[in-house]
Amino acid sequence: MRRTLLQGLLHRPLTEDLPRGEEAACITLARRLDAAAQRMLGRGLSIRAVDAGSCNACELELHALNNALYDLERFGLRFVASPRHADVLTVTGPVTTQMREALVRTHAAMPAPKWVVGVGDCARDGGPFAGSARCCGGAAAVVPVDLWIAGCPPTPSALLHGLLTLLRRPPPGGTAPAGG
Amino acid sequence: MMSWQEAADCLARGSATLLSLWGEPGAVHLALWQDGAVRHLAFACPDGRYPSLGRCHPPAIRLERAVRDLDGLDPVGLPDPRPWLDHGPDPASYPFLPAEGAHLHQVPVGPVHAGIIEPGHFRFTCDGETIVRLEQRLGYVHRGVEALMQGLPPDTAARLAGRISGDSTVAYALPFARAAEQASGTEPPPRAVWLRAVMAELERLANHLGDVGAICNDAAFSLMHAHCAVLRERTLRAAAACFGHRLMMDVVVPGGVAQDLPAAGEAILRALIDEVRLRVPPLVRLYDATASLQDRTVGTGIVRPELARQFGAGGFVGRASGRDFDARRMPGYPPYDALAFDVPVLAEGDVNARVWLRIREIGETLGLLGQLLDRLPVGALRTALAGQDGEAVTLAEGFRGDVLIWLRLEKGRVARCHARDPSWFQWPLLEAAIEGNIIADFPLCNKSFNCSYAGHDR
Numbered sequence: 176m177r178r179t180l181l182q183g184l185l186h187r188p189l190t191e192d193l194p195r196g197e198e199a200a201c202i203t204l205a206r207r208l209d210a211a212a213q214r215m216l217g218r219g220l221s222i223r224a225v226d227a228g229s230c231n232a233c234e235l236e237l238h239a240l241n242n243a244l245y246d247l248e249r250f251g252l253r254f255v256a257s258p259r260h261a262d263v264l265t266v267t268g269p270v271t272t273q274m275r276e277a278l279v280r281t282h283a284a285m286p287a288p289k290w291v292v293g294v295g296d297c298a299r300d301g302g303p304f305a306g307s308a309r310c311c312g313g314a315a316a317v318v319p320v321d322l323w324i325a326g327c328p329p330t331p332s333a334l335l336h337g338l339l340t341l342l343r344r345p346p347p348g349g350t351a352p353a354g355g
Numbered sequence: 356m357m358s359w360q361e362a363a364d365c366l367a368r369g370s371a372t373l374l375s376l377w378g379e380p381g382a383v384h385l386a387l388w389q390d391g392a393v394r395h396l397a398f399a400c401p402d403g404r405y406p407s408l409g410r411c412h413p414p415a416i417r418l419e420r421a422v423r424d425l426d427g428l429d430p431v432g433l434p435d436p437r438p439w440l441d442h443g444p445d446p447a448s449y450p451f452l453p454a455e456g457a458h459l460h461q462v463p464v465g466p467v468h469a470g471i472i473e474p475g476h477f478r479f480t481c482d483g484e485t486i487v488r489l490e491q492r493l494g495y496v497h498r499g500v501e502a503l504m505q506g507l508p509p510d511t512a513a514r515l516a517g518r519i520s521g522d523s524t525v526a527y528a529l530p531f532a533r534a535a536e537q538a539s540g541t542e543p544p545p546r547a548v549w550l551r552a553v554m555a556e557l558e559r560l561a562n563h564l565g566d567v568g569a570i571c572n573d574a575a576f577s578l579m580h581a582h583c584a585v586l587r588e589r590t591l592r593a594a595a596a597c598f599g600h601r602l603m604m605d606v607v608v609p610g611g612v613a614q615d616l617p618a619a620g621e622a623i624l625r626a627l628i629d630e631v632r633l634r635v636p637p638l639v640r641l642y643d644a645t646a647s648l649q650d651r652t653v654g655t656g657i658v659r660p661e662l663a664r665q666f667g668a669g670g671f672v673g674r675a676s677g678r679d680f681d682a683r684r685m686p687g688y689p690p691y692d693a694l695a696f697d698v699p700v701l702a703e704g705d706v707n708a709r710v711w712l713r714i715r716e717i718g719e720t721l722g723l724l725g726q727l728l729d730r731l732p733v734g735a736l737r738t739a740l741a742g743q744d745g746e747a748v749t750l751a752e753g754f755r756g757d758v759l760i761w762l763r764l765e766k767g768r769v770a771r772c773h774a775r776d777p778s779w780f781q782w783p784l785l786e787a788a789i790e791g792n793i794i795a796d797f798p799l800c801n802k803s804f805n806c807s808y809a810g811h812d813r
Binding site: 234244 | 470644
C-alpha cells in the first residue's frame with residue numbers, strides 16, 4: 176500500500192481543468208434564480224440526489240463527478256446523505272408514480288432556501304418514458320424545478336457546468352447560459 | 356411439447372432452471388434452461404388463471420406476483436398473495452413478513468438511500484447488530500417499459516430496451532436486436548456482430564472496474580475506489596471516442612450497428628487495453644494484501660451453491676457460488692463461438708469470491724477485446740429488418756449476468772416484449788446471504804451483488 180500511496184504523491188494530480196463552454200448548451204434555467212439567495216449560498220453547495228425512476232445511467236455519471244478527473248469537491252460542491260443538509264436536490268428519471276411520494280417528502284425535508292435540478296432528458300419531460308401510465312412525465316410535475324441539465328445521460332462535464340450555474344460562476348472562456 | 360405440470364416437476368426436481376416467466380392476455384409464458392438449450396413454453400389460460408409454479412419452485416414466486424400485477428393473470432395456489440411491482444393505491448399497507456423474538460428491532464431503509472443509489476426498500480429485522488431477516492420491497496422504478504414498447508417499430512423499441520438498465524445498455528440492446536432479427540428472419544452483417552461484442556466487452560470492463568473499487572469503498576477502503584474510478588473513466592472515454600457515447604447507448608440496433616469504429620478506434624482501444632493491463636495488477640495486489648480489507652470481504656455474505664443453482668443465479672453472483680453458466684458460452688452466440696476465453700468459477704460464494712470473479716473477468720475481457728480487434732471483419736454495418744412476423748427468445752451475457760428478451764413482431768412492429776434482468780434471480784439470494792451478518796456489512800454485500808433496481812422493476 177505504501178508504494179501506491181507514494182506514487183500518488185509523486186505524480187501530477189489527474190484532475191483536469193473544467194472543460195470549456197461547449198457543454199453550456201445542455202443547460203437551461205427553468206426559473207430565474209433569486210440573486211439574494213445565491214449570494215447566501217456563497218461558494219458551496221450540498222447536493223442530495225434522488226433517483227425517481229432513472230435507468231441508472233444518470234446515476235453513473237453523477238458518480239463519475241466524484242472521480243479524480245472531475246473532482247467535484249474542488250468547486251465546493253458535494254453530495255450529502257441527508258436532505259436536511261442539502262441546498263440542492265437533483266432529480267433523475269421520469270418520476271414514476273411509485274417514487275412520487277418519496278420525491279415530494281425528500282424535497283419537503285430540505286431546509287429553505289433550496290433548489291431543484293432536473294438531471295437528464297427523463298427528468299425534463301419523461302424522455303423515452305413520456306406517455307407511460309406508470310410515470311408522472313418529469314420532475315416539474317411534482318417539484319418546482321430551477322435548472323435543467325439535458326442529456327441521455329448528461330456527461331459529467333455537462334453536469335459540472337450545470338451545477339456551477341447555481342453558483343453563477345460561468346466557466347472560464349465559456350458563456351453563461353441564458354435565463355428563462 | 357412439455358406440459359405445464361411437467362415443467363413444474365422439472366423445476367422442482369432441479370432438472371431444469373427457470374429463465375423467466377411472463378404473461379400476456381390469455382396466456383402465460385415460461386422460459387427454461389434444460390439440457391443445454393433454452394425452451395420456451397406458452398400456456399393458454401383464457402380464464403386468466405394458471406397453476407402456480409411458485410408453489411413448488413420458490414424462484415418463480417416474485418415473477419408470478421409481477422405477472423399478476425402487470426397482466427392480471429392469477430397464479431392459483433401462489434404462496435405469497437402480496438403485490439410486487441404494482442404498489443397499488445395504498446402502498447403503506449404492504450404487510451412485511453413477520454420475524455418474532457424477544458429482542459428484535461426493525462430498521463427500515465429506503466426507497467431513498469443515503470447516496471447516489473437507485474430506489475428500493477429494505478426491511479431489516481435485527482438482534483443487536485446481527486440481521487435475522489432482510490426483506491426487500493422493489494418496484495419503485497417501474498416505468499411500464501414493456502407496455503410502452505407495444506406497437507412501436509423495432510428501432511424505437513430498441514431505444515427503450517437500451518434504457519431498461521443504463522449500466523447494461525449494450526447488454527439489453529444486444530439481445531433485443533438479436534430477437535428482432537431472429538423473429539423477422541434477418542441476418543446481421545458479420546462486422547456488426549463483432550462490433551457489438553466489442554461494445555459488450557467494453558461495457559463489462561467499465562462496470563467491473565468501477566464495481567471492484569466501489570465494493571472496497573463500502574468497506575471504507577477508498578484508495579482502491581479512487582484508482583478504479585480513474586480506470587473506469589478511461590474506459591468510458593475510449594467508448595465515447597469509438598462509439599460516440601460514453602455508455603454506448605443506441606449503437607446496437609436491430610439489423611446491425613448504428614456506426615462504425617472510427618479510423619483511430621483500434622489504436623484507442625489497444626491503448627486502453629494496455630493501460631488496464633498495466634494498472635490492474637498492482638491494485639489486485641493491494642486488494643489481496645490489505646488485511647483490514649480482507650477481514651471485511653472474506654467470509655461475508657455467503658451464497659450457498661445449492662441456492663445459486665436452484666435460483667439459476669447468473670453472472671458473477673452465480674459463478675462465485677459454483678454455478679458454471681455464461682450465456683456467451685451456453686447457449687452461445689456469435690462471435691463468441693469463434694473466440695477463446697475462460698469462464699472463471701469459484702465455490703466460496705462470499706464477497707471476496709465475487710470480487711475475485713470480477714478481477715478474473717477483467718482479464719478475460721481484455722483478452723477478448725484483443726481478439727476482436729485482431730480479427731474484426733470488414734463489410735456492411737446494418738441490414739434492414741425483413742418483414743416477416745415471428746417471435747424469438749434470446750439471451751445475452753451482460754456484466755451482471757444473462758439478460759433474457761422475448762419479442763413478438765407483427766406487421767413490422769413490436770406486438771409484445773418481455774425483458775428479464777439477471778437481478779430477478781440475484782435479489783432473493785441477497786436476502787439469504789445477509790442472514791447472520793451484521794447490518795454494517797449490508798452495503799458491502801449489496802454492492803458485491805450490485806443488482807439492478809431499474810432492470811428488475813423495468
